[in-house]
Amino acid sequence: MKNLTNSKNQVSRRKFLGLSAAAAALSVFPSDFILAGNNRSQKDNKPNSEFGGVQVGAITYSWRSMPGSAEDILQYCLQTGISSIELMGDVAEKYAGLPQGPAKPAAGVMLSDAEIAAFEKATQEAKEAQRIWRISAPMKKFEALRKMYNNAGVNIHIAKFSPESWTDKEIEYSFKAAKALGAKGVTNEIGEKAAQKLGPIAQKMGMYAIYHQHLQPGEAGWTFDKFLEYSPANMLNFDAGHYFGATGLHPNGIIERLHDRIVSIHMKDKTGPKGNPANTNMPWGKGETPIADILLLLKKNKWPIYADIELEYPVPEGSDAVAEVKKCVEFCRNILG
Numbered sequence: 174m175k176n177l178t179n180s181k182n183q184v185s186r187r188k189f190l191g192l193s194a195a196a197a198a199l200s201v202f203p204s205d206f207i208l209a210g211n212n213r214s215q216k217d218n219k220p221n222s223e224f225g226g227v228q229v230g231a232i233t234y235s236w237r238s239m240p241g242s243a244e245d246i247l248q249y250c251l252q253t254g255i256s257s258i259e260l261m262g263d264v265a266e267k268y269a270g271l272p273q274g275p276a277k278p279a280a281g282v283m284l285s286d287a288e289i290a291a292f293e294k295a296t297q298e299a300k301e302a303q304r305i306w307r308i309s310a311p312m313k314k315f316e317a318l319r320k321m322y323n324n325a326g327v328n329i330h331i332a333k334f335s336p337e338s339w340t341d342k343e344i345e346y347s348f349k350a351a352k353a354l355g356a357k358g359v360t361n362e363i364g365e366k367a368a369q370k371l372g373p374i375a376q377k378m379g380m381y382a383i384y385h386q387h388l389q390p391g392e393a394g395w396t397f398d399k400f401l402e403y404s405p406a407n408m409l410n411f412d413a414g415h416y417f418g419a420t421g422l423h424p425n426g427i428i429e430r431l432h433d434r435i436v437s438i439h440m441k442d443k444t445g446p447k448g449n450p451a452n453t454n455m456p457w458g459k460g461e462t463p464i465a466d467i468l469l470l471l472k473k474n475k476w477p478i479y480a481d482i483e484l485e486y487p488v489p490e491g492s493d494a495v496a497e498v499k500k501c502v503e504f505c506r507n508i509l510g
Contacts, residue, residue: 219326220256222502225472225509228479229502230257230330232439233264235484236494243268243318250327253499258327259410259437259481262334262347265354269314272306274299308342315353323355330479331383331410331437333360337367344371348378357436358383360410363400372404383436385410391419391446397427401434408434414441414483417462418452421445424463425470428478437479438471440464440501442486454486456497457504465508472509480505 222229231253233246243264250258267273275295278284284292322329332351336344336359351359358381361367371382384407389395401407409431413424428435442460444453457464471478482501488494 218251220251220254221326222254222256222505224506226475227468227471227505227509228257228330228477229255229482229505229509230259230437230479231255231482231484231498231501232259232333233261235482235498238488238494243321247322247325247327249495249498250322251325252495254502255482255498256326256328257330257479258322259331259333259360259479260329260354260356262332262336265315265318265332265350266334268318269310269350270306271310272299272302274303304340304343307339307346310346310350312349312353315350319353319355329354329356331358331360332356333385335361337361337364337370341374344374345378348375348380352378352380357381358406358408360385362387363389363397363409365400368400368403368407372407376404376406381406381408381436383408383410385439386412387415388419388452390416390422397431397434401431408436410437410439411435412439412441412483413464413467414439414443414454414462414485417445418443419446421447424467428467428470432474432476432478435476435478437481438467439483440467440480440505441483456486456489457501464504468505468508 231250233241233249236246236249239245239249241261241264246258246260246264250256275292278292319329332347332354334347334351336347339347347359351357358375359371360383361371363384363386368382368384375382382404384400386397386409390397397409401409411424411427411431413428416422416424416427424438428438442455442457442462442464444451444455444461446452448461454460468480471480482498482505484494484498484501486497488497
């Protein structure tokens with residue numbers, strides 16, 4: 174298998190993104206917008222989570238235990254000092270007006286056969302309504318969402334629509350929406366079908382198809398390279414925590430070799446496969462993932478790779494996800510200076 178860092182087909186990030194059209198200009202944000210829990214105006218409190226030249230951000234999944242509207246997520250960013258995020262697609266689409274499906278039955282509730290059939294029918298009808306909406310949706314609401322975030326000091330660098338199972342028209346919509354949000358590309362879980370399908374569409378749209386892995390690197394013979402070879406627009410959302418938890422190997426080996434194909438890194442602290450307990454999410458500083466080494470490697474080489482906090486360890490009693498993400502931000506700040 175060829176080393177993609179030396180491939181003739183490799184496209185540098187800056188050159189490739191230069192092919193895409195400029196995003197919509199920013200509008201003026203209301204001057205009296207007040208930060209949650211703060212009496213000073215927004216203009217005096219724009220967050221900045223770039224430390225030592227490394228852009229630290231978060232994936233909005235980190236706040237999954239809390240209310241998750243677009244406005245909620247923005248407030249969490251401001252409260253934690255996050256200035257760049259990977260935005261989950263459902264947050265953006267709900268803001269933009271995507272028709273919603275039926276509410277899921279409460280856990281433990283037993284449904285009759287008739288109720289199950291009605292729920293499945295409503296789900297299929299909602300999926301079709303969503304498909305129709307996506308292929309004709311205007312971008313104004315996505316642009317408005319970008320403006321709201323940007324004027325508060327927060328950039329959206331990736332949109333996680335996970336469109337692998339969508340039609341080609343819907344996939345094109347996902348890249349258009351991501352571009353309207355100001356993102357560099359669309360995230361999907363890694364897989365051969367996704368890499369074959371999304372890469373060419375991303376390339377046509379002047380965007381990236383960005384793939385996130387879980388524990389697959391721990392499987393014998395598994396490699397990132399085959400997924401990247403399908404298109405120069407195929408990139409990685411490298412999950413350093415999952416990689417270490419599955420393999421016990423230092424993530425910097427992959428980062429150094431494939432840094433030109435990595436858009437972002439999911440940062441989390443875990444034990445390794447031989448830890449006790451093995452491959453387990455831990456509060457930052459209590460696991461074995463070499464977080465400091467990763468951050469300092471990015472700082473040393475000045476690679477434009479986002480380091481995104483993904484809060485996966487259980488939130489301690491008496492705390493919440495905002496407070497825990499803030500701890501992770503400070504952890505990064507202390508390392509990077």
